[in-house]
Amino acid sequence: MKFIIEALKRVRERRPLVHNITNFVVMNTTANALLALGASPVMAHAEEELEEMIRLADAVVINIGTLDSGWRRSMVKATEIANELGKPIVLDPVGAGATKFRTRVSLEILSRGVDVLKGNFGEISALLGEEGKTRGVDSLEYGEEEAKKLTMNAAREFNTTVAVTGAVDYVSDGRRTFAVYNGHELLGRVTGTGCMVAALTGAFVAVTEPLKATTSALVTFGIAAEKAYEEAKYPGSFHVKLYDWLYRINENVIRTYAKVREVEL
Amino acid sequence: MKFIIEALKRVRERRPLVHNITNFVVMNTTANALLALGASPVMAHAEEELEEMIRLADAVVINIGTLDSGWRRSMVKATEIANELGKPIVLDPVGAGATKFRTRVSLEILSRGVDVLKGNFGEISALLGEEGKTRGVDSLEYGEEEAKKLTMNAAREFNTTVAVTGAVDYVSDGRRTFAVYNGHELLGRVTGTGCMVAALTGAFVAVTEPLKATTSALVTFGIAAEKAYEEAKYPGSFHVKLYDWLYRINENVIRTYAKVREVEL
Amino acid sequence: MKFIIEALKRVRERRPLVHNITNFVVMNTTANALLALGASPVMAHAEEELEEMIRLADAVVINIGTLDSGWRRSMVKATEIANELGKPIVLDPVGAGATKFRTRVSLEILSRGVDVLKGNFGEISALLGEEGKTRGVDSLEYGEEEAKKLTMNAAREFNTTVAVTGAVDYVSDGRRTFAVYNGHELLGRVTGTGCMVAALTGAFVAVTEPLKATTSALVTFGIAAEKAYEEAKYPGSFHVKLYDWLYRINENVIRTYAKVREVEL
Numbered sequence: 008m009k010f011i012i013e014a015l016k017r018v019r020e021r022r023p024l025v026h027n028i029t030n031f032v033v034m035n036t037t038a039n040a041l042l043a044l045g046a047s048p049v050m051a052h053a054e055e056e057l058e059e060m061i062r063l064a065d066a067v068v069i070n071i072g073t074l075d076s077g078w079r080r081s082m083v084k085a086t087e088i089a090n091e092l093g094k095p096i097v098l099d100p101v102g103a104g105a106t107k108f109r110t111r112v113s114l115e116i117l118s119r120g121v122d123v124l125k126g127n128f129g130e131i132s133a134l135l136g137e138e139g140k141t142r143g144v145d146s147l148e149y150g151e152e153e154a155k156k157l158t159m160n161a162a163r164e165f166n167t168t169v170a171v172t173g174a175v176d177y178v179s180d181g182r183r184t185f186a187v188y189n190g191h192e193l194l195g196r197v198t199g200t201g202c203m204v205a206a207l208t209g210a211f212v213a214v215t216e217p218l219k220a221t222t223s224a225l226v227t228f229g230i231a232a233e234k235a236y237e238e239a240k241y242p243g244s245f246h247v248k249l250y251d252w253l254y255r256i257n258e259n260v261i262r263t264y265a266k267v268r269e270v271e272l
Numbered sequence: 273m274k275f276i277i278e279a280l281k282r283v284r285e286r287r288p289l290v291h292n293i294t295n296f297v298v299m300n301t302t303a304n305a306l307l308a309l310g311a312s313p314v315m316a317h318a319e320e321e322l323e324e325m326i327r328l329a330d331a332v333v334i335n336i337g338t339l340d341s342g343w344r345r346s347m348v349k350a351t352e353i354a355n356e357l358g359k360p361i362v363l364d365p366v367g368a369g370a371t372k373f374r375t376r377v378s379l380e381i382l383s384r385g386v387d388v389l390k391g392n393f394g395e396i397s398a399l400l401g402e403e404g405k406t407r408g409v410d411s412l413e414y415g416e417e418e419a420k421k422l423t424m425n426a427a428r429e430f431n432t433t434v435a436v437t438g439a440v441d442y443v444s445d446g447r448r449t450f451a452v453y454n455g456h457e458l459l460g461r462v463t464g465t466g467c468m469v470a471a472l473t474g475a476f477v478a479v480t481e482p483l484k485a486t487t488s489a490l491v492t493f494g495i496a497a498e499k500a501y502e503e504a505k506y507p508g509s510f511h512v513k514l515y516d517w518l519y520r521i522n523e524n525v526i527r528t529y530a531k532v533r534e535v536e537l
Numbered sequence: 538m539k540f541i542i543e544a545l546k547r548v549r550e551r552r553p554l555v556h557n558i559t560n561f562v563v564m565n566t567t568a569n570a571l572l573a574l575g576a577s578p579v580m581a582h583a584e585e586e587l588e589e590m591i592r593l594a595d596a597v598v599i600n601i602g603t604l605d606s607g608w609r610r611s612m613v614k615a616t617e618i619a620n621e622l623g624k625p626i627v628l629d630p631v632g633a634g635a636t637k638f639r640t641r642v643s644l645e646i647l648s649r650g651v652d653v654l655k656g657n658f659g660e661i662s663a664l665l666g667e668e669g670k671t672r673g674v675d676s677l678e679y680g681e682e683e684a685k686k687l688t689m690n691a692a693r694e695f696n697t698t699v700a701v702t703g704a705v706d707y708v709s710d711g712r713r714t715f716a717v718y719n720g721h722e723l724l725g726r727v728t729g730t731g732c733m734v735a736a737l738t739g740a741f742v743a744v745t746e747p748l749k750a751t752t753s754a755l756v757t758f759g760i761a762a763e764k765a766y767e768e769a770k771y772p773g774s775f776h777v778k779l780y781d782w783l784y785r786i787n788e789n790v791i792r793t794y795a796k797v798r799e800v801e802l
Contacts, residue, residue: 032299032315034562034603038728043772048728049632050562053605056636063635073299075318075342077605102314105328106321196519198303198313242308243515250773254726297564297580338564340583340607367579370593371586461784463568463578507573508780 008265012258014215014223019045023213026064027206028052028082030072030101033199037070037206043253044227046210052081061088065095065213068206069116071109072101072199079112086119095122095212095220099205104133117165122217124161125170125205128154131161151175155270159184168217170208172201176225177270180218187222188266189229196242197249204228207253222267230264231256273530277523279480279488284310288478291329292471293317293347295337295366298464302335302471308518309492311475317346326353330360330478333471334381336374337366337464344377351384360387360477360485364470369398382430387482389426390435390470393419396426416440420535424449433482435473437466441490442535445483452487453531454494461507462514469493472518487532495529496521538795542788544745544753549575553743556594557736558582558612560602560631563729567600567736573783574757576740582611591618595625595743598736599646601639602631602729609642616649625652625742625750629735634663647695652747654691655700655735658684661691681705685800689714698747700738702731706755707800710748717752718796719759726772727779734758737783752797760794761786 024047029037034050041048051060061067067089069082089096098121100113110133117124117134124131128149135157155177161169162181170178176187194200204224211220211227234256235248289312294302299315306313316325326332332354334347354361363386365378375398382389382399389396393414400422420442426434427446435443441452459465469489476485476492499521500513554577559567564580571578581590591597597619599612619626628651630643640663647654647664654661658679665687685707691699692711700708706717724730734754741750741757764786765778 030315031296031561032303035300035565035728038562039772039776042726042728049635050560050603051632051636052603053638055606055638056604059636059638073315073317074321076320102316105314106316106324108318108320108324196307198300198307241516241519242304243512243519246304246515247512247773247777250776251771254771254773295580296561297568300565338580338582339586341585367581370579371581371589373583373585373589461572463565463572506781506784507569508777508784511569511780512777 008261008267010215010219011223011226011265012261014211014219015227015261017214018210021214022047023065023210024049024063025066025068025206025209025213026051026060027068027070027209028085029068029070029202032072033202036199037202039250040203040253041206041210043250044207044210052078054081054084057081057085058088061085061092061094066097066209067094068097068209070099070101070202070205071112072202074109074112082116083119086116086121090120095217097121097123097125097205097208097212099202100124100126100130100134101202103130110134121167122212123168123170123208123221124165125172125208125221127172127201128157131157131169131171135161135164155184168221170221170225172204178218178221178225183218184270185222185267186270187225187229189226189233189264191232191236193236193242193245194232197246226261226265226267227256230260233264234260273526273532275480275484276488276491276530277526279476279484280492280526282479283475286479287312288330288475289314289328290331290333290471290474290478291316291325292333292335292474293350294333294335294467297337298467301464302468304515305468305518306471306475308515309472309475317343319346319349322346322350323353326350326357326359331362331474332359333362333474335364335366335467335470336377337467339374339377347381348384351381351386355385360482362386362388362390362470362473362477364467365389365391365395365399366467368395375399386432387477388433388435388473388486389430390437390473390486392437392466393422396422396434396436400426400429420449433486435486435490437469443483443486443490448483449535450487450532451535452490452494454491454498454529456497456501458501458507458510459497462511491526491530491532492521495525498529499525538791538797540745540749541753541756541795542791544741544749545757545791547744548740551744552577553595553740554579554593555596555598555736555739555743556581556590557598557600557739558615559598559600559732562602563732566729567732569780570733570783571736571740573780574737574740582608584611584614587611587615588618591615591622591624596627596739597624598627598739600629600631600732600735601642602732604639604642612646613649616646616651620650625747627651627653627655627735627738627742629732630654630656630660630664631732633660640664651697652742653698653700653738653751654695655702655738655751657702657731658687661687661699661701665691665694685714698751700751700755702734708748708751708755713748714800715752715797716800717755717759719756719763719794721762721766723766723772723775724762727776756791756795756797757786760790763794764790
């Protein structure tokens with residue numbers, strides 16, 4: 008858990024600029040999550056300015072939640088530029104598997120190379136060509152062993168760090184795998200909480216390597232949710248407290264509440 | 273009021289997937305309203321994926337609040353697909369009457385067939401060809417008798433269920449008409465609360481017929497607003513509590529607070 | 538401070554309709570800020586309806602935060618229409634200087650004529666052709682004397698009212714200059730608070746002349762932030778209280794808390 012504390016410290020010292028090309032639903036809330044944590048968000052999608060913006064940025068987060076053909080072009084181009092410039096890229100393939108368009112564009116972005124791929128069970132399954140595991144943007148039921156295997160398989164197949172989020176979150180770079188037990192089910196009653204994790208991963212991957220960055224984002228966000236729930240049992244108030252706790256979370260809170268361990272397949 | 277309790281119970285059991293093609297202002301807040309109530313939102317507008325998404329969905333909600341020509345195409349196409357697939361459609365013609373473009377596109381969507389049309393007095397008047405009753409996206413003053421008549425006239429003219437929202441909300445399918453007295457004036461100080469009602473109507477119309485569904489949405493939302501106001505007298509806090517109460521509302525709360533009755537013309 | 542009290546009173550009496558062509562991140566929050574204060578927001582960008590919408594509006598606010606070529610066209614066209622119709626225009630050149638595209642489009646809009654230009658130090662510097670003072674959408678460090686001079690220089694160069702926001706905000710029409718000391722640093726942890734000021738300036742400029750309107754918006758918003766912070770020390774809760782205080786702020790609160798004075802260069 009030391010690496011999480013160290014990563015959070017660096018985010019707060021360096022205030023990484025995280026460039027998001029994300030969906031309309033969560034533009035406000037992911038920007039607020041980044042600001043609350045201590046990072047600096049920018050949202051920009053115009054092809055005219057992508058290169059300049061990515062040059063300024065410390066990481067790029069791509070989220071296909073309200074994809075269309077114009078945004079697809081920006082996302083693919085941003086991925087190419089970020090790779091050329093050596094900026095880390097996080098992909099959140101929201102709704103992959105729900106439609107062929109989303110699956111195809113996610114694979115197109117993945118093929119350009121990303122540093123972190125984060126999705127739920129259905130989305131990551133769909134990218135591996137496994138059908139019928141998504142309902143809209145939600146996953147169908149599955150077992151923990153399945154999720155762990157899926158994470159490792161995807162990490163190897165796509166040769167990147169993969170997180171599969173769920174009741175337990177798994178993160179693997181194909182060699183090492185972490186299981187994160189933090190979080191709260193009320194997150195499922197607030198839109199875009201998965202997108203917030205992707206955005207926060209952008210902040211962490213600007214300051215540390217992908218496996219540790221993704222695990223740090225999941226633990227930090229999961230603890231913030233647990234602490235928020237201590238203060239607010241209903242989704243509106245809980246949502247508000249989530250930002251409060253992304254701001255308040257610190258070394259002590261992480262030390263006390265982090266529930267993460269390395270797992271073997 | 274039994275049918276409202278029954279409808280809410282079904283929403284929570286079935287968690288209907290509500291596909292929204294809505295405006296940028298309310299994408300986040302309508303998704304949160306649906307999640308708080310117990311439904312499952314998806315926002316998607318790309319023509320490439322409309323058919324697949326609507327196949328997955330239990331209802332479609334179309335809201336023209338930040339309309340442009342690209343979104344118009346998606347909305348018209350979605351309406352056609354939803355009708356082909358037999359999925360219920362809710363139309364919120366935000367700002368109809370304020371501009372000819374909005375009036376025309378609303379009528380274009382209506383002509384494809386919708387299951388519920390929900391608007392304020394000015395918007396529904398404009399769709400019936402009555403001019404000069406809108407100011408931006410707000411209605412000008414009118415009397416209750418006028419509103420009731422307008423609701424029935426529109427229901428007959430468009431051969432669908434129509435809700436005209438205001439201090440009192442009226443819902444009619446051209447045969448039966450309900451008046452809903454729940455709600456709170458502080459809703460006027462939070463953006464997109466009318467859009468939330470349309471989104472929630474999408475959840476209810478996935479589980480019951482349009483007249484009951486729309487009435488259920490209006491009563492449920494109106495009570496949530498009243499309960500929220502008991503806890504918070506100012507718009508920021510009130511807005512937060514609104515989600516809390518969409519989550520907390522239950523049979524007992526509805527039984528105690530519902531103010532709805534069938535009216536004759 | 539009398540003029541601020543008078544301006545707020547007029548906003549609440551007249552409920553000006555403020556037409557926003559703004560960025561995706563803040564559409565919801567700026568609409569809520571306007572509603573909380575007592576104004577009436579409308580968000581619309583389709584070229585088909587710009588003229589009709591602006592005819593209805595009392596002021597137009599243009600914010601380039603998530604600019605692209607389609608939105609650029611709408612913004613330039615809206616500026617031209619608003620000028621023709623004599624409606625006051627506020628420009629928030631978010632991220633000018635971060636990319637050439639944003640600088641160029643801001644200047645293009647400015648060249649059509651705006652009534653208020655509001656930006657941070659880096660943005661306004663960039664519009665005056667001074668390079669290297671922006672990081673993403675944030676400003677780099679600078680001194681108060683520099684900020685004051687920049688404000689006056691920009692006001693003269695662009696022949697309009699200019700606000701440069703920061704720890705102290707400066708507002709100048711090239712003849713008179715005000716310094717506003719209200720505000721709170723936690724505003725930096727909530728996205729779009731600068732955009733809210735621009736939106737509120739739209740409400741005030743509908744009821745009074747630009748120098749007073751902009752100063753009124755900055756003072757009102759700054760006090761709301763200070764009062765919000767008295768009730769909430771963390772960004773999620775603080776954000777909520779901000780709307781509460783835009784609603785609650787009144788003559789007495791302004792009289793007690795306003796920290797504004799006219800300054801000489």
